[in-house]
Amino acid sequence: MIKPIMTNHLFLARPSEPASPSDAPTAQDLLDTLAAHSHECVGMAANMIGMLKRIIAFDDEGTYRIMYNPEIVSRAGEYAADEGCLSLAGRRPVTRYRTIKVRYQDAEFREKTKTYTGWTAQIIQHEIDHCDGIVV
């Protein structure tokens, strides 16, 4: 189900709680909402639809993916970027890493560890920040 976009800064600044398999409906809502905003948005975290759970959805080079409880376990290649966010007006400077290794549970809640680089890595970093209550 497509959900309204949360723009309340106080809500977005709250860290999200660990997700469990019972949060699958929230993951589906996140995918539906991301798809509805595909012209302006490449990734979303569950708090952007009002759910304080550690779930992100993002465009992985043309395929939408879900990660439950994503965690960056290593990072390399620091660079400066500027990013916008569907929940906030304007763009802001941020520090990102070209290569990240992420541990997460996939859409079927299987434990995974995967390395991402470049644009997809940048999207994931932005969405994990949302899970931590960091708003760009």
Ligand SMILES: [Zn+2]
């Ligand atoms: Zn954002």
